[in-house]
Amino acid sequence: MDLISRAIESVRAGRANGRRLTGFGPWGMRFPAFVGIGFHIVLSGEAWLLAEDARPVLLRPGDIAVAPNGAAHGLARSPARLHDLPTFTRTDPPGNGQPEAELLCGAYRLEHGTLHPFLRDMPDLVVISPEHADDPDLASVTRLLEDDVAHAHDGNWVTRSALVDLVLVRALRQWQEGPDSNGAVRVTDPAITAVLDDIHERPEHPWTVQELAQASGMSRTQFNRRFAAEVGRPPMSYVTQWRLAHGARLLRQTSWPLSAIARQAGYSNEFAFASAFRREYGLAPGRFRDHPDPLPRQPLRP
Structure with missing residues (x-):
């Protein structure tokens, strides 16, 4: 079994979850640190990915931002300081009209246990810009996950886990094969x-x-x-x-x-x-x- 598969298998002690997020007006939200791995896929509009000690990164439709080890981060309409953003909660009022941005999010959250070394030693945040023309399966998985989180069906926990797994595996594989993965944990012997x-x-x-x-x-x-x-x-x-x-x-x-x-x-x-x-x-x-x-x-x- 390859390293990415081992890493994803290790987080299945938690349960996969997903949600569609929308931003209206001068929107922004902060996601506190947690133990686990999560991602955001930009479906429409643009969003700035924010971290405490890194420059803001502009995300465009199709981009995937991954938090491999659950580092604190934020998303916003424009660059801002992370600690100035409100923590996103269910009580946030819904917006009106056309949203500025739409995102699809997924995560494995571990209440107990530790992360696999591959995830723990990755950068806090990584951004992948897939070429969907070269990877139509990723676009299909995104649509399936979007439908899965939008509707409650029997078997949601089973399908959601499989879909979140697929997104993570494809995103991490593309990152690992790219130039920004220098220094990542790799067993080469x-x-x-x-x-x-x-x-x-x-x-x-x-x-x-x-x-x-x-x-x-x-x-x-x-x-x-x-x-x-x-x-x-x-x-x-x-x-x-x-x-x-x-x-x-x-x-x-x-x-x-x-x-x-x-x-x-x-x-x-x-x-x-x-x-x-x-x-x-x-x-x-x-x-x-x-x-x-x-x-x-x-x-x-x-």
């Missing part, structure tokens, strides 16, 4: 890539550093050093994070008993899994599964 594939495909296996080092064809010391340099954390720390993220996804997406999920996540029993899960996510697995929808029911704040 084929031996480390093969080890990561093994970890991702078999989180239930009782991995040890020695076994992973042997699989890579390196000494334990060399493997530890190279893995940390490529991935950004020690091998067993990564294994633990991936196992718990896998367990979190199973808690959200299945009705399996905790004992089965524990085995699938590489833990000998549900008590060991619950203890590790509580340290990582801050609450017990049962509460995580039963926790109310962590995404806001007010307009999206990616």
Whole structure:
């Protein structure tokens, strides 16, 4: 599995959400920081993307602004200081007449857990200007997501997750292939890539550093050093994070008993899994599964 797919899979412990936003008159809105990833697609008009310590960026129709690690940012009709913008809330009065701008937004918000290193180490905000003539599928996905957030249907959570995934994968792939991605997390060592594939495909296996080092064809010391340099954390720390993220996804997406999920996540029993899960996510697995929808029911704040 490639790095972008792993990163998107890791945020599925949260739930995907989407919303259409409109700006009227001298509009502007601030989106506070959060743990997760979100995006804005400009459907019509123009919008300025604002950050605390960066120059404003003008967004035009078709542009996609991504907040890979949930950094605070703003959108406005004209350049402004971020902290001067009002926080966007559901109580904002609707506008009248033709909107100045229309945007489609999507996000995964993680109430608990941590982001994948690929997302965490990306710039706070990135802007992609797709060539829709060369990527008609992206335009189709945008229309499908727009329809999905506009109408309540049975199965919305399933379709929305798939559509948000598609937008994010295509946007991140285009960014990664562009010149602005220098310094982004990329695993280029084929031996480390093969080890990561093994970890991702078999989180239930009782991995040890020695076994992973042997699989890579390196000494334990060399493997530890190279893995940390490529991935950004020690091998067993990564294994633990991936196992718990896998367990979190199973808690959200299945009705399996905790004992089965524990085995699938590489833990000998549900008590060991619950203890590790509580340290990582801050609450017990049962509460995580039963926790109310962590995404806001007010307009999206990616």
